Amino acid sequence: MSLISWGMYPIIKNKIFSLRDAVGLAKYIENTDEFIPYGNGRSYGDSALNENILYTKTYNYFLDFDEQNGILTCQAGVLLSEILDAFVKRGWFLKVTPGTKLITVGGAIASDVHGKNHHTQGCFSECVEEFTIMLANAEIKSCKKGDELFHATCGGMGLTGVILSAKISLKKINSAFINQTTIKTKNLKETFEAFENYKDIPYSVAWIDCLAKNEEIGKCLLMVGDFANDGNLEYKSKKKLSIPFNFPSFALNSLSVKAFNWLYYAKAKDGVSKQRAGIDTFFYPLDAIENWNRIYGSGGFTQYQFILPKEHSFEGLKEILTKISDSGKGSFLAVLKLYSKENENYLSFPMEGYSLALDFKIEAGLFELLNTLDEVVVKYGGRIYLTKDVRVSKETFEKGYPQCDKFREFRREHKMDRKFSSLQSKRVKI
Amino acid sequence: MSYVLIIGAKSDIAKEVARVYAKNGYNLYLAARDSSSLEDLKHDIEIRSGADVELKEFDITSYDTHEGFYRSLKKRPIGVIVVSGYMAEQTAAQKEWIETLNTINVNYTGALSILNIVANDFEKERRGFIVGVSSVAGDRGRKANYIYGSAKAGFSAYLSGLRNRLYESGVTVLTVKPGFVNTKMTENLELPQKLTASPSEVAEDIFNAQQKGRNVLYTKSIWMLIMLIIKHIPEFMFKKMSI
Structure with missing residues (x-):
């Protein structure tokens, strides 16, 4: 059996070893040239793929x-x-x-x-x-x-x-419930203002309609919230819906995406509205549909997630959203988020600013489009999220992660570079 | 709080079944050989759910100890789940009689030995549930694993008869027929991903089916269709096939 990543692209053959105890792992490390640990396979791209995979979900006490x-x-x-x-x-x-x-x-x-x-x-x-x-x-x-x-x-x-x-x-x-406020905005400027106005509320995320054009670019539903205080801790995972097979590829053309985005946006009331949501609804809306990755068809998909420093977020996002809108390659999901300061970790993604995440079906012309988006990201001093990535170039990666050489050096010094590697680590040469 | 007795608690499926029942408010007796190796699991389940977990030494092939074992449980279980299984490699079982015998003893004889005792008790009490983990391999003998399959076939027939007998007394019997499951037992086999369930999926399916009082569970459910087809291939064709 071969393991794939969430984006179902690329598909390669691999040999799996299941982690059960430290003794077995020590032997495996000794006897295996190079491998990558694999958890539940939710990273989108090739960061947990290699010919040898250490399957870790079996190690779960x-x-x-x-x-x-x-x-x-x-x-x-x-x-x-x-x-x-x-x-x-x-x-x-x-x-x-x-x-x-x-x-x-x-x-x-x-x-x-x-x-x-x-x-x-x-x-x-x-x-x-x-x-x-x-x-x-x-x-x-x-x-x-x-x-x-x-x-x-x-x-x-x-x-x-x-x-x-x-x-x-x-x-x-x-409480196991969240008091949520939904703010519907008309354009990117309003969206940014809304984020700033609500920045003291602990949880926030915006869903952006990527196919909006011209002055409507950046219109969104911003959802903010915090835990209620009602003492009701009742929590039971919901029964999941399932997508039993890969959708045929025509199922997700830009028309159906448009219809979906429109419905989602139209459903919300104008201006500001309040809701009460359970943990699963608020934090994990997509987990309710098992294998939702199959809607993109058997060719797979990728998620393009980038972050831009705050001072350039507005113009950068506008530029990128315009390019996406012009390309007609739509995204089911476009998520915009506000971030605070970056931490000291060598390769952590967040920096102070805004990130946008979009799904794209793998198809001809996509990587060319993403390359042009990369140029904008690099121009404004941003970076790409490795966990979602399947195609970023070494150069774009290096410009986004100034501590990458320290990371490389650390790997070399401890001989990690000869033992732990993924398709992604080989591509960006870490 | 009610106890569920899990026989053969060391397998990957049993481990997940134990977690699911504990999560849903049951206490557990975990029975296996060398049961002290289950201390980590006991601890894990206690942290997760606060359930009471007792480890019980049990050898499914030491038939004469079964009666005493069952009497020794401090509280009568509300349900018994037999997960024990032994899958000898087919060619090894063809050559080594001891492998064949062990396959029969673990999958069939031993399971009947303990379940006869449980069934008599549950019938008298007029309550309880029995779950037996059999296999799709028991639905039709194939050259790839007919020795294991025939033992499971016997076990499936036993469970069917037991269900029939206990119906009157309100005791439910569930036959579980997993297809491919991603476990220690199958780690080195090339299994098709879409037909292969994880142990936790199997465990959730078992719990749900048992709670609903269902009779036979195929997991993944696609296996019901696959086995329906396989069972209906005429013998004159089937004997020539390699599936």
Whole structure:
């Protein structure tokens, strides 16, 4: 059996070894030329693909929970959804969660994921008190913030070793529900104003209609919210809908995307409205549809996610949205987010500014379009999110990540570059 | 709080079944050989759900210990789930009688030995549920694994009869027929991804089917269709095929 990534592109043959214990892993490391750890396969591109894959989801015991302080120790293959299943009803939630709960703790660290609260809480590494990792020489090291190994590994895309276990601190909640406010804007200027007006609210995200033209470019639904305080901690994962097969490729032409975007946008009331939403609805809307990646057809898709420094966000976004709109290659989902300051990790994605994420079906002409978008991103000092990426060039990557040479040096020094590699790491030469 | 007894608790499927039942409010008896190796799982489940988990030493092929084992449980379980399975490599089982015997003993004889005891008890109490994890391999003998398959076929027939017998007393019996499952047992096989379930999917399916009182569960459900076709291929053709 070969493993694929969430974008179902590229598809390569690989040999899988399942992580079950440290002894077995040490042997595997010794006997395997090079490999990449793989969690739940939710990274979109080729960052967890290689000919040899270490499948880590089988390594998933909860090890300890400090009920007083909300500190969980678990093995790296535990899914965030399992943490929610266990702890929401006891009044705990993840301090930082991305838009899917179907990722492993190890993956969350390796991608240093962020969520709707980056502007108030930062990345996932902020809640990691400590983790253990097996290095290229099969030695197990424990590290915490301040250690070079910590800053290379958080956001390090699995290229520094195999994360074995982590101690993460959870956030106290007094409800499993979120009071949400939805703001409908008419253009990019209004969208930016809305983000600034609501920046003290911990969670925020905007859905942008990418096919809007001219003065309507950047119109959005901004959703902001915070946990309610009603003591209702009832939480049960919803039964999932499923997309049982790959849609034929005509299913997602720009007309149907337009219809979808329009419906979504039209559904929301004008101006400002209030809702109450459950955790799954608010944080993980797409998890409700299992295998939603299949709507893009069997050729696969990619997500283009970039971030621009705040001072250039407005003009840069306008330029990129215009290019996308002109290309007619639409995106089902375009998500805009505000970020606070970047952290010290070598390869973490966030910086102070705005990021936009868009899905594209893999098709002829797409990579050319994305290359032209890259030029704009580079021009304004932005960067591309490796966890979503499947095609970025070494040059674009290097311009976006000024600490990449430190990362390379660290890998060389500890002989990690000869043991841990992915298709992506080979492409951008880290 | 009710206890569920899981027989053969060391397998990947059993581990996930245990978690699902604990998550849904059941306490657990986890029975296996060398049960102390399940300490990590016990601890894991206790942290996740707060369920009470007891590890029980149990050897499915030591038939004469089964009665005593069942009597020793401090509280009668509300349900019993037999997950034990042994899949010898087909060619090894063809050559080595001991491999064949072990396949029969674990998958068939041992399962019947413990379930006879459970069934008598549940019938008397007029409550409880029994789940037996059989296999699609039992639906038709194929050259690739007919020794394992024939033991599972026997087990499936047993469960069917047991369901028939216990119907009157309100005890439900669920036969589970997994297709390909991504486990230790199948790690080195080339399995088609779309037909292969993860142990946690299988566990969720088992829990849902058992709670609804269903009779037979194929997981993934596509296997019902696949086996329907395979079962209906005429023997004169089937004997020439390699599937």
